[in-house]
Amino acid sequence: MRQTQRGTTGTVGPAGAILAGHPEVADKASLRRTNLGVLLRHLREGGAQSRTHLAAASGLPKATVSVLVAELIQRGLVREGELDRAGAVGRPHRMVELDGRWICGVGAEIGPDHLTVLALDLRGDVVHQGRRPLDVPALTPQAALHEVADLVADCLSAVAGRGMRAVGITLVTQGSVDSAAGTVTVATNFGWRDVRAVPELRARLGRHAPPVLLENDAESGALAEYLAVPGADTRELVYVTGGIGAGGAGISGGRLLRGSEIGHMKLDRLDRPCGCGRTGCWEVAVGLQALLDAAADPADRVHDRSVDLAERLGDLLARADAGDPRTLGALAAVADDLALGLSVLVDVLNPPRIVLGGYFAVFGRYLVGPAQEFLDRRRIAPGSQQVVVSASGLGLSNAARGGAHLALEGIFQDPSDVPLRPEPADGDGPW
Numbered sequence: 001m002r003q004t005q006r007g008t009t010g011t012v013g014p015a016g017a018i019l020a021g022h023p024e025v026a027d028k029a030s031l032r033r034t035n036l037g038v039l040l041r042h043l044r045e046g047g048a049q050s051r052t053h054l055a056a057a058s059g060l061p062k063a064t065v066s067v068l069v070a071e072l073i074q075r076g077l078v079r080e081g082e083l084d085r086a087g088a089v090g091r092p093h094r095m096v097e098l099d100g101r102w103i104c105g106v107g108a109e110i111g112p113d114h115l116t117v118l119a120l121d122l123r124g125d126v127v128h129q130g131r132r133p134l135d136v137p138a139l140t141p142q143a144a145l146h147e148v149a150d151l152v153a154d155c156l157s158a159v160a161g162r163g164m165r166a167v168g169i170t171l172v173t174q175g176s177v178d179s180a181a182g183t184v185t186v187a188t189n190f191g192w193r194d195v196r197a198v199p200e201l202r203a204r205l206g207r208h209a210p211p212v213l214l215e216n217d218a219e220s221g222a223l224a225e226y227l228a229v230p231g232a233d234t235r236e237l238v239y240v241t242g243g244i245g246a247g248g249a250g251i252s253g254g255r256l257l258r259g260s261e262i263g264h265m266k267l268d269r270l271d272r273p274c275g276c277g278r279t280g281c282w283e284v285a286v287g288l289q290a291l292l293d294a295a296a297d298p299a300d301r302v303h304d305r306s307v308d309l310a311e312r313l314g315d316l317l318a319r320a321d322a323g324d325p326r327t328l329g330a331l332a333a334v335a336d337d338l339a340l341g342l343s344v345l346v347d348v349l350n351p352p353r354i355v356l357g358g359y360f361a362v363f364g365r366y367l368v369g370p371a372q373e374f375l376d377r378r379r380i381a382p383g384s385q386q387v388v389v390s391a392s393g394l395g396l397s398n399a400a401r402g403g404a405h406l407a408l409e410g411i412f413q414d415p416s417d418v419p420l421r422p423e424p425a426d427g428d429g430p431w
Contacts, residue, residue, distance in 0.1 A: 050093035107403025149204035168407030188275035218247030220402030241358035246283035285337040294330035339374035364391025
């Protein structure tokens with residue numbers, strides 16, 4: 001069982017020192033910050049809403065909501081949108097929606113064969129993306145992190161050129177991580193152990209870089225799926241991602257669940273050795289390497305880590321679509337072993353929804369159907385809840401996207417960290 005250790009961070013400035021001696025004032029200030037965050041999160045998860053709807057959803061008085069929304073507008077985090085005329089009797093309400101076009105969060109994913117850096121604005125829109133192939137296990141951790149820093153620096157320069165400010169960076173990696181210490185404890189597919197990844201990356205980015213966090217790729221991907229469609233019923237799901245290994249994480253009650261290492265369940269029918277030192281791990285059967293080995297000879301281009309992963313997977317997908325027997329046979333074997341592992345997760349966690357990410361999503365039309373059929377056959381009673389299996393629509397940047405969301409999370413928890421912006425002159429834009 002992997003333990004993802006968490007820490008707390010914060011800042012204390014002159015205002016904090018003054019408020020420390022006045023508990024009542026401090027409590028009011030804390031309550032205001034909390035309520036600002038509540039409204040901002042409601043807008044993120046529910047989309048544009050009227051002040052009346054926000055008051056009903058948050059349980060706050062409408063007058064309080066109006067004051068808080070005015071402050072969020074002044075901080076450039078929300079803006080007024082269209083009039084809500086649907087079903088309205090009397091005067092229509094002005095909708096409020098997320099803005100924050102000048103703020104972004106950065107997610108930087110390091111995988112065994114690639115780096116992906118992605119920046120999102122507060123609305124969740126992609127404002128920059130960079131990707132490059134990289135054979136990470138062939139490099140020292142320091143050399144790999146130097147490559148990450150180079151790609152992140154390009155991203156920071158690009159968003160600054162658009163007049164945006166990055167408020168945080170999340171380094172996303174496979175394996176066990178100690179987020180509080182910024183250390184990758186064990187990443188078997190990299191050959192890393194006790195790598196001080198965050199301090200190394202900070203040192204390379206320089207002292208003016210935004211704060212850097214550390215997160216596991218499956219957990220980051222699960223968060224990205226949860227936030228992908230505001231207002232959708234995704235508060236309960238299990239996310240399973242396929243790369244060189246296999247990982248997973250869950251969302252329950254809208255909260256990210258941590259701590260499982262599902263790729264190392266003993267489910268490989270051939271009991272082959274795993275990089276973790278044991279035998280029979282599920283990821284040996286369903287990881288990308290298993291598919292590549294079964295589908296192509298070692299000299300084939302799809303094994304070349306200097307070629308972008310998206311291109312290699314595209315080649316394999318084209319072969320499958322063309323009816324290549326070897327590729328289809330490899331996918332069928334993966335589908336069988338994938339379905340078996342998913343059935344174990346269903347028995348233990350009983351989720352209403354499973355989302356497949358990573359390379360599983362690329363080959364979704366060959367993997368989702370067999371998995372769904374297998375799980376349907378295993379339902380204990382015809383009337384029991386069906387588990388719906390689907391492929392992620394976020395592509396191979398899923399984990400980096402989740403990292404960018406995490407980098408923005410501090411704003412959603414305490415919007416008062418964002419300074420008030422000057423009132424625009426007449427005829428000027430919102431800034």
